[in-house]
Amino acid sequence: MAQATFEEISASDFFYRNRDIAGLTNPSRAIFVAIREIVENSLDAAESQKIPPDVYVRLSYEGEATKETQIYKLRVEDNGSGIPPRFIPSAFGQVLYGSKYKLKQARGTFGLGGKMAVLYGQITTHQPVFVTSSTGQEKIYSFKLMIDIQRNKPIILDRKVLINKDHWRGTIVEFTLEGDYLRAMPKIIEYFKQTAMVNPYANITFVDPKGRLYKFTRATTIMPESPKETMPHPYGVDVELLQRLIQITTCTNMLDFLKGHFHRVGEITAIKFLIFSNLISFSCREHGKIENDQIKWVDSRPSCPSCGKTAEYSSKNPKKLSHEEIVRLMQNLKKYKDFLPPDASCLSPLGEDLLKAGIIKELKPEYLVVHQRKPSTYAGHPFIVELAMAYGGDVPKRGTFVIYRFANKIPLLYDEASDVSYRVISVMNWRRYKVAPEMPIAIVVHICSTKVPYKTVGKEFIADRPEVRREVANALREVARQLQHFLARQEHVHMEKKRLGIFSKYLPKIAEFSTTLAQQKRLPDIDKLLKSVQKYGAEES
Amino acid sequence: MAQKKAKIAERQLEVIAGLKAFGTQIYNQLDQGVFPTINMPSRSTENINYDPTLRQFILGEKSVSRSARNIRHIKPFTQLAWAAMFSNELTTQRKTSTLRDVYYSAQAYEMTFTDQQESNNIITDLETLTGFAREDFHIFPEERSAIFGDLDIGYTVPGYEGKTLNLTSHPDGVLIGPALTSSEFIGTKADKVIAIEKGALFTRFIEENVHNKHKSLLISCGGQAPRQTRSFIRRLHDELGLPVFILTDGDPWGMHIAQVIISGSANAAHLRELNTPDAVWSGVWASDIVEYKLPTDPLDEVDIKRLNELARDPRYQNDPLWQREIKLFLKIKRKAEQEAFSRYGLTYIVDEYLPTKLEQAKGKK
Numbered sequence: 001m002a003q004a005t006f007e008e009i010s011a012s013d014f015f016y017r018n019r020d021i022a023g024l025t026n027p028s029r030a031i032f033v034a035i036r037e038i039v040e041n042s043l044d045a046a047e048s049q050k051i052p053p054d055v056y057v058r059l060s061y062e063g064e065a066t067k068e069t070q071i072y073k074l075r076v077e078d079n080g081s082g083i084p085p086r087f088i089p090s091a092f093g094q095v096l097y098g099s100k101y102k103l104k105q106a107r108g109t110f111g112l113g114g115k116m117a118v119l120y121g122q123i124t125t126h127q128p129v130f131v132t133s134s135t136g137q138e139k140i141y142s143f144k145l146m147i148d149i150q151r152n153k154p155i156i157l158d159r160k161v162l163i164n165k166d167h168w169r170g171t172i173v174e175f176t177l178e179g180d181y182l183r184a185m186p187k188i189i190e191y192f193k194q195t196a197m198v199n200p201y202a203n204i205t206f207v208d209p210k211g212r213l214y215k216f217t218r219a220t221t222i223m224p225e226s227p228k229e230t231m232p233h234p235y236g237v238d239v240e241l242l243q244r245l246i247q248i249t250t251c252t253n254m255l256d257f258l259k260g261h262f263h264r265v266g267e268i269t270a271i272k273f274l275i276f277s278n279l280i281s282f283s284c285r286e287h288g289k290i291e292n293d294q295i296k297w298v299d300s301r302p303s304c305p306s307c308g309k310t311a312e313y314s315s316k317n318p319k320k321l322s323h324e325e326i327v328r329l330m331q332n333l334k335k336y337k338d339f340l341p342p343d344a345s346c347l348s349p350l351g352e353d354l355l356k357a358g359i360i361k362e363l364k365p366e367y368l369v370v371h372q373r374k375p376s377t378y379a380g381h382p383f384i385v386e387l388a389m390a391y392g393g394d395v396p397k398r399g400t401f402v403i404y405r406f407a408n409k410i411p412l413l414y415d416e417a418s419d420v421s422y423r424v425i426s427v428m429n430w431r432r433y434k435v436a437p438e439m440p441i442a443i444v445v446h447i448c449s450t451k452v453p454y455k456t457v458g459k460e461f462i463a464d465r466p467e468v469r470r471e472v473a474n475a476l477r478e479v480a481r482q483l484q485h486f487l488a489r490q491e492h493v494h495m496e497k498k499r500l501g502i503f504s505k506y507l508p509k510i511a512e513f514s515t516t517l518a519q520q521k522r523l524p525d526i527d528k529l530l531k532s533v534q535k536y537g538a539e540e541s
Numbered sequence: 542m543a544q545k546k547a548k549i550a551e552r553q554l555e556v557i558a559g560l561k562a563f564g565t566q567i568y569n570q571l572d573q574g575v576f577p578t579i580n581m582p583s584r585s586t587e588n589i590n591y592d593p594t595l596r597q598f599i600l601g602e603k604s605v606s607r608s609a610r611n612i613r614h615i616k617p618f619t620q621l622a623w624a625a626m627f628s629n630e631l632t633t634q635r636k637t638s639t640l641r642d643v644y645y646s647a648q649a650y651e652m653t654f655t656d657q658q659e660s661n662n663i664i665t666d667l668e669t670l671t672g673f674a675r676e677d678f679h680i681f682p683e684e685r686s687a688i689f690g691d692l693d694i695g696y697t698v699p700g701y702e703g704k705t706l707n708l709t710s711h712p713d714g715v716l717i718g719p720a721l722t723s724s725e726f727i728g729t730k731a732d733k734v735i736a737i738e739k740g741a742l743f744t745r746f747i748e749e750n751v752h753n754k755h756k757s758l759l760i761s762c763g764g765q766a767p768r769q770t771r772s773f774i775r776r777l778h779d780e781l782g783l784p785v786f787i788l789t790d791g792d793p794w795g796m797h798i799a800q801v802i803i804s805g806s807a808n809a810a811h812l813r814e815l816n817t818p819d820a821v822w823s824g825v826w827a828s829d830i831v832e833y834k835l836p837t838d839p840l841d842e843v844d845i846k847r848l849n850e851l852a853r854d855p856r857y858q859n860d861p862l863w864q865r866e867i868k869l870f871l872k873i874k875r876k877a878e879q880e881a882f883s884r885y886g887l888t889y890i891v892d893e894y895l896p897t898k899l900e901q902a903k904g905k906k
Contacts, residue, residue, distance in 0.1 A: 499612055506619040509652070510609055511571055513622040517564020517629055524571035532574075 010152035012094070012119065024120050027069040031179030032187050032413075034120060035059070037113030038076040038173055040410060043199060045080025045171060047348075052221045053202040054079045057192075061209040065178045071125055072181060072209060075174040082135035082169050092118055092131050092173070093147045093154025113459075117177070119147055124178035128157050136169030181209050187413055192216060193362055194404055194411035198350060198446060200358035219361040224354060230346035230450070233263040234273075234333040236380025242326055246318045254279050254315035264340040268300055273339070274315055277332040282311040342382040344375030349384045349448050350409070359390050363442060366392030367490075369482040373475050378467035383449035385468070387475035389483050395440040401425060405462070406446040412460055419461040421445040424472045433480040434487060441483075445472060503533045548780065549697055549725050553632060556678065559671040560629040567622060576610035577618070581670045582811060589810045591855035596803070596818035598810035598856075600669075620663045621670070623652045628667065628678035635699045637679045637719040640664065669811040676722060676769045686770040687714030687740075689747050690758030692781075693727035696720060712747060714761060717770050726780055729758065733899075734777050736760040736820070738789040738798055742879045742890070749891040755899065758783065765798055768815055774802060775817045785817050786902060788895075791825030791835070792876035793847040796866065804856040822862070823898040827869035830877045833894070836884055837875035844876060 024030045039055055046053035055078050062071040083091055092115060118129045134140040144158035181188075185208070192206050196216035201223050204216040232241060251257040258270040265273070274280035275292045282290040284304035296305045304311050321329065333339075350358070352370045359368055370388040377383065396402055405412040405421055416422050425443060430436065453463040462468065507526045515523050563579075570577040582588065582600040592599045609618045627646060631638055638646070644660040647653060654660040664675050675681075692708045698720045705727060708715050715721060735757045737743045743761035746752070752759055758777065762770060777783050787802055789795030805816035830837060840848075848867050857863040870876070882890035 502612060502615060506615045507571075507609065509619050509650070510567060510577065510615075510622050513619070513626040514564045514567035514571060514577070516626050517560060517622070518568040519561065519564075520568055524568055525574070526571055528574040529571070529576060 010150055012147055012149045012152040024116060027178060027180040028183035028187075030120055030124075031059075031072065031074075031177065031181055032184045032191065033113070034074060034117035034177055034179070035076075035188060036191060036410075037117045038074065039195070039204075041114045042076055042078030042080055042171065043195075043202060043409070045078055045082070046202075047080075047223065048226065049081045050223050050226055051079060051081075052218060052223060053199065053204075055202060056205045058207045059181065059209050060207075061181075062176055065124070069178050069180050070209075071176055071178055073174065073176045074121075075172065077170065077172045079170040082171055083131075083133045084135060085133075085139075085141040088131055088133060088141060088143050089145055089154035089156055091115075092129055092143075093145045094152055114173075115147075118173075118175055119149070121175040121177035122147055123149075125176040127176040129173065129175035131171065131173055133171040134164050134168055136164070136167050138164055140164045140168065189214060191411055191413060194406070194413070195409075197358040197362040197404065197444070198355070198406045198409045198411070200354055200361055216362075219357045220354065222354065224348050224350050227348040228345045230342070231261055231263045233342040233377070233380035233382075234258075234265060234336070234339050235377070236451070237262075237330060237333055239327055239330050242330055246321065246326070249318060252317050252319075254318055255313075257318040263342055269339060271302055271313070273332070273336050276336050277329065279329070280313050280315045282313045284309060284311055341377050342375075342380065344382050344384055346450050347375065347382055347384050347448050349386055350446060352386070355386055355388055355444070355446065359388055359442075359444060363390050363395050364393040365390035365395055365442070367483070367486045369479045369486070371475050371478045371482075373471050376467055376471050378453065378465045381449055381451040381453075383447060383452075383468065383471070385471040385475050386444075386446040386448070387472065387479055388444040389479045390442040390444065391483060391486065392440050395442045397438075397440045400437045402442040404442060404444040406444070407452040407454070407459070407462060408448050409446070410459060412462070414460040416461070418455065420464045420469050421447075421462065421472050423464060424469055424476060428473070428476060428480070430480070433484040435480060435483060443476070445475075447472075500534060504530055549723055552677065556632055556671070556673050557629065559673060560625050560632070560678075563625050563671065564622075564629070576608055578606060578608040578610070579618075579621075579670065580604050580606050581666065584665070584669060584811060586807075589807050593855075593859060595813075596856075596859065597805040597813075597816050598807045600810050617663065617666070620647070620652055620654065620660075621666050623647060623650055624660075624663050624667050625671075628675075628680065631679040632677075635679070635697075637681055639681055639683065640675075643680060665811070672812070674768060674772065674809075674812050674815065676719075676772065679719065681719050681769060682767055684716045684718040684767075684769075685763040686717045686767055687743070687761045687763075688717055688721070688758060688773075689714035689743070689760075690729070690731050690752045691756075692729040692731065692758055692777075694721065694724040695727050696724050698723055708758070709752065714743065714747070714759070717760070717767075717773050719769075722769050722773050726776070729781055729783075731756050731758045732783065733757045734760060734774060734783045734785040736762055736766070736774060736785060736787045736802060737879075738762050738764065738787075738795055739879060742788070745887070746891065749888055751891055751895070754891070755895065762798060762802075766802055768809065771802055771805075771815045771817070774820065775814050778817045778819060779814075784902075785820035786823045786899065787820055788823055788879065788898075789825065790876070790878045791827060791830050791881075792840070792878075793844055793851055793867075793870065795825070795879075796822065796863075797847075797851060800851075800854075800856055800863075821902050823902055824894070825877055825879060825881075826862075827866045827873060829894075830875060831869070831873065833882070833885075835877040835881040837873075837877045837881070840870065840874045840876055845871065845874075 024033055035057060039057060042055045043053050058075045060073045062073050065071050128144050128146045130144055132140060132142040140162040142160040142162065143156060146155045146157060148155050192204055192214055196204055200219045201221055203218050206214040245261050249257055249261060251260050254274055255270050258265050258273065259267065278292065282295055282302060284290055284307065287304055287306045290304055290311055294305045295302045295311065298308055301310045302313065303309060349372060352372050356368060356370050368388060368390045373385045375382050375384050403416060403422060403425060405419055447462060447468065453465050453468060455461055455463045507529060511524050511526050567577040581604060583603040583605045584600065588601040588603040589598055590601050607614045607618050609615050640661055643664060644654055644657050647660060664680060668675055688708055690708050694706055696702060696704045737759065740761045740763060743759055746759050751757060760774065774785055778785050787799040789798050799822035802817060803820045809815050848870055851857050852867050882894055
């Protein structure tokens with residue numbers, strides 16, 4: 001009789017066995033994902049300090065691995081915040097350890113990507129990762145690490161401390177991995193180009209295994225406002241999160257608990273919600289207990305219906321909630337309609353000016369229109385849609401719109417057809433805007449959110465959420481309208497040029513022929529006439 | 542005679558003056574800072590009317606305006622100015638050209654015409670505007686008609702000034718081309734003109750000495766007579782006072798060849814003096830087919846359709862002859878060629894038919 005065996009596996013082990021979900025599906029995809037994850041960590045590290053990022057990436061050939069794959073060494077240097085020495089081993093050697101579990105917008109979400117890349121490098125080449133970092137203080141710390149996959153723990157092979165004479169700040173990561181650069185190359189170059197587009201304040205340098213240099217120079221040093229950390233919004237919580245919050249809270253009643261741990265919940269909202277979920281009781285000094293539905297609001301205070309005096313109230317200690325009560329609380333939090341929508345201070349959109357700068361830098365369009373929507377929410381998560389349409393210039397002519405998708409400043413390069421933006425763009429009635437897919441038009445969609453609704457861990461496309469779809473569609477309509485005006489104006493100018501061209505071609509000829517016919521010596525003065533058509537043209541436009 | 546001789550030269554001067562006037566009009570408008578504009582009669586079908594007094598088609602009151610101000614007009618306007626300049630050059634330098642030539646010459650001035658039709662239209666515009674035919678501007682079609690007979694002409698074309706020619710000098714006849722149409726008439730012993738539809742019968746007439754026997758100038762139309770031939774016949778009639786007789790096949794098409802010489806065509810409604818209203822269609826009539834028992838072919842559908850059209854045509858209303866013959870054609874449903882007379886011998890048409898028809902015409906006058 002066969003016996004099932006049960007064993008616990010570590011997070012590292014889990015991801016080792018299931019690396020597909022992080023996008024490391026094949027050698028060409030792996031090298032792309034590795035570069036992307038490390039570069040994004042670097043960009044986040046610089047942005048968190050409001051430092052215009054300088055990221056240097058070098059991929060060098062180390063040798064053959066198999067017939068189709070090679071061993072590469074990846075080195076990424078940044079000028080970001082640097083990592084305090086005590087966190088370095090875990091930051092690179094322990095999966096699901098990270099700085100990104102708080103609620104603010106960041107590129108990474110799972111604290112997974114960078115480590116997955118390192119893990120992938122280790123399992124394909126059995127080489128350690130070298131991490132050098134300094135926060136700009138007196139010392140530079142250098143680590144040589146490997147991951148103990150079964151225990152999900154870093155193994156420190158070597159540790160060096162250097163004097164930081166020049167007060168260098170930043171992080172250098174270097175590790176080897178197996179991959180297929182030749183096949184990954186187009187996506188990698190595209191990734192850098194698009195990253196440069198949404199990070200116009202970054203200098204990005206890439207040296208590829210053939211020694212070719214790709215340099216993306218910043219167009220500005222202005223950076224978007226850093227996002228603020230926020231508490232979770234009531235609509236976005238689940239039972240697990242509630243239990244964790246209850247565990248750590250120091251509040252002794254539900255009112256303070258709600259006020260203290262949730263986004264945009266104040267005294268009145270909290271009381272009203274507690275009335276709604278029947279977790280509060282009121283009494284009056286003179287008239288005794290008041291039923292919840294009898295409460296009268298006087299000057300924004302719950303008051304006694306008989307005397308109008310402010311009522312006293314008490315609510316349960318959250319730590320005493322039963323499991324059933326917690327589940328009901330979670331359900332009520334989702335059901336209650338009057339919570340204020342989350343504000344967007346936790347988001348860091350690029351803003352219209354920066355997005356413009358980035359697109360101009362990379363596409364040099366003839367015309368560009370950028371639009372940022374007001375913050376909106378889905379399931380308690382705030383998000384902002386930024387959308388741009390670029391016409392002409394270096395925009396490639398493909399016979400269809402060129403779509404650049406970004407989420408939290410990350411370019412999304414795979415599975416375009418599954419993305420919500422693609423769907424919105426393809427169902428749009430473009431004829432209404434006199435816009436045709438044959439025109440050289442690029443559409444840039446940037447969605448930023450504390451929780452981007454990715455469909456997969458691989459961060460490739462955004463799920464079709466009705467709220468997100470609506471915002472993208474509205475933004476698209478707005479920019480399309482403006483593009484339509486531009487195209488109409490351009491058409492007019494074109495016609496006007498053509499018209500003037502015709503006049504200036506034929507009037508001199510008429511003058512010449514009529515002079516010969518009339519046997520005159522001097523040509524008639526037609527400048528006045530030519531000017532009159534020009535002036536007429538200018539008035540018309 | 543001297544008065545007659547001046548005719549061609551005078552007309553040339555008129556043409557040149559007309560073109561200069563057109564040029565001056567445009568020049569002055571331009572010089573005054575005004576977009577040049579011209580008006581000319583419309584050539585659209587609804588503006589083409591038959592004038593029973595003039596016995597030809599004329600253009601009505603409607604006119605069209607062409608302005609260099611209008612973006613759609615400026616190109617044809619420029620082409621028109623070019624065509625006027627080009628015609629002026631031809632006329633002054635006494636050179637000749639063809640419609641095809643015009644199309645190519647324009648390219649030297651970066652005035653490319655889209656196609657031959659476009660350049661032809663512009664020449665027709667110039668005709669309409671000035672009232673002169675393109676032949677007056679020395680733009681000629683290919684020559685295919687000829688004349689033979691005792692007529693002395695004096696050339697006016699460069700290099701031939703002062704030279705004269707008797708039109709009996711070549712037995713094939715003399716081409717009615719630019720040199721001939723621009724020549725002055727000196728004198729003739731003929732007392733009539735006979736225009737013949739086909740070259741074969743023309744040659745037969747020369748061989749049979751018709752020009753002497755009947756004191757006539759013989760013209761081969763070569764099917765539908767070209768405009769310059771029609772205009773030449775008009776001159777022979779007007780300047781020399783010769784009556785004109787026309788011999789065609791006995792079918793609707795031959796009948797219409799005669800009609801166009803007599804009444805002109807709708808396409809040339811903007812021009813005068815291309816037709817000879819007093820010319821007479823002498824045959825072959827439908828009644829001749831019956832009377833002379835000519836060998837015939839049956840009328841086909843197209844012939845019958847054409848006859849019905851002609852029956853309604855205004856040009857066929859003024860002389861009862863036309864309607865009578867159309868009805869007879871439709872009744873007998875037969876047609877006959879000029880050559881059909883050959884069943885009675887090669888000379889029958891000259892010895893018997895022609896004298897009878899000429900007598901008939903005289904009697905009618």
